[in-house]
Amino acid sequence: MQWRLALCGESSMALSSSACAFGNSSRRVYAFPNSSCARELRGAISAGYSRAFGTIFDSHVTTLISSIILIWMGTGEIKGFGVTLTIGVAASLFTALVVTRLIFNFLTERNIIKSLSMAHIIKSSKVGFMTVAKPLAIATSNIARDPDGVVRRLGLE
Numbered sequence: 001m002q003w004r005l006a007l008c009g010e011s012s013m014a015l016s017s018s019a020c021a022f023g024n025s026s027r028r029v030y031a032f033p034n035s036s037c038a039r040e041l042r043g044a045i046s047a048g049y050s051r052a053f054g055t056i057f058d059s060h061v062t063t064l065i066s067s068i069i070l071i072w073m074g075t076g077e078i079k080g081f082g083v084t085l086t087i088g089v090a091a092s093l094f095t096a097l098v099v100t101r102l103i104f105n106f107l108t109e110r111n112i113i114k115s116l117s118m119a120h121i122i123k124s125s126k127v128g129f130m131t132v133a134k135p136l137a138i139a140t141s142n143i144a145r146d147p148d149g150v151v152r153r154l155g156l157e
Helices: 007-037 041-073 077-109 133-145 147-154
Strands: none
Touching: 041 077, 133 147
8 A cells, every 4th residue: 555645644744743842832831930839850840740731631632623523524635634633643642741751750760850941942032033034935935936846946856
C-alpha cells in the first residue's frame, strides 16, 4: 500500500504541533509561578501539572471530538485530515501529560534541574517584529501569487 501526504495531512500535522506547543506552554505557565512559593521543586512541578491538566485535557479532547466527526462525516482528503489530526493530537496529549512528567521526575530525582527559571533563555521581552514585517509581507505575497514557481525555484519538485 502506498501512502501520499497531501496538503490536508500537512495542515493537520501543523495543527497537531500547535496543540503540542499549547500543552507544553500552558503547563509551564502554571509551574513557573509556583516554583517561587513552593518549598521544593517537585511541589512546584506537581502544582503546575495539577493546575494545567484541565486546560490541556479540555483543549485536546475538544480537538479530538472535532477530528473524529471529520473522520465519521468526511470523505477523501477531509477524512485523511481527520485521521492525521487524531493521531497527532492523541500523541500530543500523551506527551503533554505522561512523557514530560516522566522527564521532569527523572531530572528532579537526579538533581539535574534545581530551579524553574527561564530568565537565562529569554533575556529580553522586547522583540522588534515590525522590523521584519515588510520583507515577510513581500515574501508571503510572492509565495501566494506563484506557489508553483517557488517550488520550482527551490528545486522541490
